[in-house]
Amino acid sequence: MASAIDERCRALRREGRMGLMTHIVAGYPSPRKTVPIARAMVRGGADFLEVQIPFSDPLADGPTIMGACERALANGMTTKKALAIASELSSGTGVPIVLMAYYNTVFRHGTARFCADAKAAGVGGLIVPDMPLEEEASEHFMRSCKASDIYNIRVVSPASTDLRLRKNARGAQGFMYCTARQGITGARRELDPNLSSYLRRIKRVSSIPIAVGFGISSRAQVQALSGHAEIAVVGSAIIQVIERQGRGGEERAVERFVMGLRRG
Amino acid sequence: MNGHFGEFGGRYVPEMLIPALEELERTYSSARSDPDFRKEFTHQLKSFAGRPTPLTFAANLTKRLGGARIYLKNEGLNHTGAHKITHCIGHALIAKRMGKRRLIAETGAGQHGLATAAVAARFGFSCRVYMGAVDIERQRPNVFWMERLGAEVIPVRFGSATLKDAVNAAIKDWIENVGDSYYLLGSAVGPHPYPTMTRDFQSVVGREARRQILEAEGKLPERVAACVGGGSNAMGIFSGFIRDSGVKLVGVEAGGTGTADGRNALRFRSGTVGVAEGYKSYFIQNRDGQLSRTHSIAAGLDYAGVGPELAYLRSRGRVEFASATDSEALSAFTALSRHEGIFPALESAHALAYAMKVAPRMRKSDALLVNLSGRGDKDLFIVARALKDAGFSSFLRAEGRRR
Numbered sequence A: 001m002a003s004a005i006d007e008r009c010r011a012l013r014r015e016g017r018m019g020l021m022t023h024i025v026a027g028y029p030s031p032r033k034t035v036p037i038a039r040a041m042v043r044g045g046a047d048f049l050e051v052q053i054p055f056s057d058p059l060a061d062g063p064t065i066m067g068a069c070e071r072a073l074a075n076g077m078t079t080k081k082a083l084a085i086a087s088e089l090s091s092g093t094g095v096p097i098v099l100m101a102y103y104n105t106v107f108r109h110g111t112a113r114f115c116a117d118a119k120a121a122g123v124g125g126l127i128v129p130d131m132p133l134e135e136e137a138s139e140h141f142m143r144s145c146k147a148s149d150i151y152n153i154r155v156v157s158p159a160s161t162d163l164r165l166r167k168n169a170r171g172a173q174g175f176m177y178c179t180a181r182q183g184i185t186g187a188r189r190e191l192d193p194n195l196s197s198y199l200r201r202i203k204r205v206s207s208i209p210i211a212v213g214f215g216i217s218s219r220a221q222v223q224a225l226s227g228h229a230e231i232a233v234v235g236s237a238i239i240q241v242i243e244r245q246g247r248g249g250e251e252r253a254v255e256r257f258v259m260g261l262r263r264g
Numbered sequence B: 001m002n003g004h005f006g007e008f009g010g011r012y013v014p015e016m017l018i019p020a021l022e023e024l025e026r027t028y029s030s031a032r033s034d035p036d037f038r039k040e041f042t043h044q045l046k047s048f049a050g051r052p053t054p055l056t057f058a059a060n061l062t063k064r065l066g067g068a069r070i071y072l073k074n075e076g077l078n079h080t081g082a083h084k085i086t087h088c089i090g091h092a093l094i095a096k097r098m099g100k101r102r103l104i105a106e107t108g109a110g111q112h113g114l115a116t117a118a119v120a121a122r123f124g125f126s127c128r129v130y131m132g133a134v135d136i137e138r139q140r141p142n143v144f145w146m147e148r149l150g151a152e153v154i155p156v157r158f159g160s161a162t163l164k165d166a167v168n169a170a171i172k173d174w175i176e177n178v179g180d181s182y183y184l185l186g187s188a189v190g191p192h193p194y195p196t197m198t199r200d201f202q203s204v205v206g207r208e209a210r211r212q213i214l215e216a217e218g219k220l221p222e223r224v225a226a227c228v229g230g231g232s233n234a235m236g237i238f239s240g241f242i243r244d245s246g247v248k249l250v251g252v253e254a255g256g257t258g259t260a261d262g263r264n265a266l267r268f269r270s271g272t273v274g275v276a277e278g279y280k281s282y283f284i285q286n287r288d289g290q291l292s293r294t295h296s297i298a299a300g301l302d303y304a305g306v307g308p309e310l311a312y313l314r315s316r317g318r319v320e321f322a323s324a325t326d327s328e329a330l331s332a333f334t335a336l337s338r339h340e341g342i343f344p345a346l347e348s349a350h351a352l353a354y355a356m357k358v359a360p361r362m363r364k365s366d367a368l369l370v371n372l373s374g375r376g377d378k379d380l381f382i383v384a385r386a387l388k389d390a391g392f393s394s395f396l397r398a399e400g401r402r403r
């Protein structure tokens, strides 16, 4: 069966437009609201949903996503409940779901079992930022992804050397997740001026679609990526919309914001 | 050097940090085999930190307990008050070699932060220290001293606002500033090559202690005990005896106020294997792998993880683990003060408490070596409160009124 991620990437190419992946922390702002807000993202025009399983010690995340993780955990979110949320979204929204987790979440669940459970939940790919290629020999994470027929989405950064870009590209499936800057997650106004040369470096080593995330918060930034990448990823900026909105009306606000990222 | 200690250790970090860790590993490898580097390190240890530290026979305590002969490796006599300055000098020299201009550190008790601030001042780095807001409350004097040394101390308010959160904040700073900044991690934890580097730098403690006790006793000790937060002082002293299979090595964890969840930092008893903060080891965590709250009267032991090499040595049966509670550590603090004229750091008092428990059961001809990782001056406020010292609290009230 063709992967929903690949199909969506092909459709984007056919339509000649930039894809949009929106991010949400499972259990944020509350376990009940995650799914309706994610649906609002899809109504607003999201092509992919990235569902993050909250972790107590998220190394790559800035204050906004960290705060969302803390809140989700305080709300009683667990790995099992997060997988159930992913499952609800994969069957109800029609867009591919990728699951983002830190490796301890995967490891504690049992690496092979996590991959199998994510697959059963209808997840198309896994983003595990702190699982580098070098630990594969101990963890068999990529092997478990293969065994469960779920994509292992590699994350690279502007600091990655060409050699490391090539190594990561070799194991990459679906798309490469390229951080827009050397740094942690968090909404920013400007894109890194060196971004296009870094994305060109990736294009030279691989023909896999490129998703760019970290710091993207506006339509202008999304547009600036066109021609350099296939998918723009927006995370912290949406959490900020939810925080500003307060209780009630988050769905409308998120839908409007996501629509604005696409159409202005 | 491959960074794995059996199933433990490794380098579980985002891709963004891999190039920086590879560069650090290369620089350290070349420095390690460079005689000039070793000479400079040894020179700084001697002329700045005050090494070698003495080995002190605790004659009165030994007599009172009526068992093994107790020796103290007095790391508290190092400049800045603990063993931490030793690896800080090593790391600072590496940072200089790499052309870095800024040091980033996390701190729990404030001892590592203080030592980092001191080497930053001495070697000309700017310095930022992350410290949990809870730890700042209990170790305020060290914040004051770090600031006098020119460091910027940033309170960390997220998570449990203790050491693990300070580590997270420091790593995030490093991710943002890898170009000009050096992350001076405070213990034998974190992603490769940190556990190896910190152990190597601290191994001077074990080499000195081995030589000193052979001189004093004419034989090796039966046991060596050290408190274990992340494992820097323990790996330092243990590495001197690791090949002496007859020497029993004992790591002492913080028993806090009991065995219930959140009341201790017993990683090997309450914890399970996990991956966090860049390495695989034992962590106190829930079923889903969320790190849990920990507690110890000693901020330096109040940490959810433990060094990967110690996890490995335990799995091989080479290092055993014991624990001491908050109140046992306080009693040991009082005993050492009264009977030997030495204030131990509350962290080190845990190792001492263990020694006081087992010494009476050992033979009189046995030698028991305790790593006294630091001195207790920094714990003035905690000890005064724990001992309910009325004079000190009325002084504090008066001091409050004077400002």
Ligand SMILES: Cc1ncc(COP(=O)(O)O)c(C=O)c1O
Pocket (backbone or CB within 6 Å): B082, B083, B108, B109, B110, B111, B112, B186, B187, B188, B227, B228, B229, B230, B231, B232, B233, B234, B299, B300, B301, B345, B347, B348, B373, B374, B375
């Ligand atoms: C005096 C002293 N001993 C021990 C420790 C615990 O750290 P480690 O286990 O790395 O020696 C600390 C940490 O702050 C400390 O200040």
